[in-house]
Amino acid sequence: MQTASEIKEFHNLINGSLVPSSCGGKMESIDPSNGKVWARIPCSTAEDAEDAVRAARQAFGGWSELTAMERSSYLRKIGDLISEHAEELARLETMDNGWVIRETSYGLIPSLTSLWHDAAGAASAASRGETVQLGPKSIGYTLREPLGVVVGIIPWNAPLFTFTIKAAYALAAGNSVIIKPSEHASAASLRFGEILNQILPPGVLNVIAGDGEIGTVLVSHRDVNRVSLTGSGNTAKAIVRSTAMAPKPLTFELGGKSPNIVFSDADLEKAAAGVTLNGIFTGNAGQLCVGGSRILIQKPVFEEMVLLMKKAMKEHIKIGDPLNPEATMGPIANEVQFNRICSYLEIGKEEGGEIIAGGRYGGKQVLPDLPMLHEGYWIEPTLIRVNSNSLQICQEEIFGPVAVVMPFDTEEEALRLANDTNYGLGAGVWTSNLDCAHRMARKLESGTVWVNTYRRVGPELPFGGVKESGFGTDSILENTREKTCIIEAG
Incomplete structure (x- = not known):
């Protein structure tokens, strides 16, 4: 067993600050190659989840009012910054879930840079609507608007990739984001949030670790406007039940038997x-x-x-x-x-x-x-x-x-x-x-x-499933809603 001085400590990112669980609770992260504790992560509470939603809701206004070009600039800087932390992030992902370093180093981390750059380029798509001539004096057009607060629930097998897929395009569309990583592999995601926090305004991105209790609070919260899950069918069913009283768009990428x-x-x-x-x-x-x-x-x-x-x-x-x-x-x-x-x-x-x-x-x-x-x-x-x-x-x-x-x-x-x-x-x-x-x-x-x-x-x-493998994708348009406007000229 590692000594206390060798065990790494990670914290939640809420409203631009690194904070422990409000109750001081911690969970141990196990190195799967040897079964030993290598890190500790917060065991967050419902109060922490409320704080994350409140921060994201407050940050949404200013972030959504930026132009697509301004948001794109932030995301492009994130893509550039990832390359500066490539070695650290690859090692953390490997320690978290055992994915071999040759794949996290040479495949995973470069793909993250590409995805953030792609999201930066896609930001303008979130502001494009259509115009329809309804009659001699009538015109209709559509607006695309961000949804608000988007919660991304990510799995233990590919945390940084799914973190990026769920956060980058939601941010590009003008939403604020809360990422909830798996309790089995949270360390890399918490550190990733800390790195991204160097670029993004406070509260625009929040990362909170914990068990299913905080997940339930997040997905059922009335101030959360979309939930995207990559995980199991049982978790998807629990989310459907939790959102029954406060319906919102859901995206599920679930299992496979390909x-x-x-x-x-x-x-x-x-x-x-x-x-x-x-x-x-x-x-x-x-x-x-x-x-x-x-x-x-x-x-x-x-x-x-x-x-x-x-x-x-x-x-x-x-x-x-x-x-x-x-x-x-x-x-x-x-x-x-x-x-x-x-x-x-x-x-x-x-x-x-x-x-x-x-x-x-x-x-x-x-x-x-x-x-x-x-x-x-x-x-x-x-x-x-x-x-x-x-x-x-x-x-x-x-x-x-x-x-x-x-x-x-x-x-x-x-x-x-x-x-x-x-x-x-x-x-x-x-x-x-x-x-x-x-x-x-x-x-x-x-x-x-x-x-x-x-x-x-x-x-x-696009990448998504059919049948019990889920529905929807984390594309930029799925992170927006369409509004119709009709104008009658005098």
Whole structure:
């Protein structure tokens, strides 16, 4: 256990000031690579949540009255400032949830800079309306207005990315923002808020850590005008109940059970790397909502693909200390999620699934040669062969480095299996047949379809889900409301 002097302390950001919880309560943040306490974060109260809403409401007036160009200037400065703190932020994100430093350093942090710069460029879109000639003397036009106070509830698996998606475009549209990070990974978000506070006026951005109690206060508050959640279906249902008496726009990006479909005419070596490495295992140890956790392979190439997938995993997945630049896969982010994934591994075996790669969990099993990491939350990348899509491990989101592998015969069967789930966030198709690619893209029940690639996103295109994977996006227009004005000339 670290000594008191080695444990970092983080504070809430409310109205431009760094403050502890009003009751003095704190929560411990655990390094998932070794199970040790590395930081303490505020365990905030309803009073703290009220203070954050009050600060955001007071700041909204001045911020919303700025021109789009003025707001854009602030956001562009934030994008520039992030690069100055890139190394620190990457390390904090890795310490928070175990996402390997090579991904947070070379992928995540640069993307944050790009997103803030993109939001700066999009600010003008929030002020554009339309004009309609209703008659010889009548004209109608629309105005776009900011909503007011926007609350962003972000998950533990990608805090800084979801923080940026929810805050940058809401601020660009003229709203003030409150970010509530997961109690399992708040440190990087609290520090990020502190850095952004160097640029933004007080109260325009507030960051408050705590458990579900403060989340309920925030989402149900009558002075909160929009709620955006990236998280679980259960949290979404709780938000719907909490906002019933004070309705407001809601955006939910929830779970996924995404299919990655490999046809026999695909480039199999490219597909094997795509469905295993980028598709699930090196994406924060499979802890991504869009992870391709159902790998469907056409029967003529099934055995060959399995061998190629195992080869790609053996050659390119290096499990180890997430702060080691050579590690490509780190630990599970927290003990609760570790236990959940382990239970699914046992369920899979009980259901008749055949583990064809991996399957071990626990520090000593997975990392016998690294005794300094025996106490962390470690699970091997695991492939489970199944013959029925009705199994629990095929229908429920595991959210970890576990994928089921299933054969199929025809394109029609692939579509049936792919769509046979309550989720619809992402889907992958691997084929050299352009007609097949277009047919699959149209018929897959998914917010995003990737063909011969996976998990590629950018601000130029929307990202969201269908079915129980949620609805809406965090685009700049969803952070505004349209007002209609009609003028009759004398």
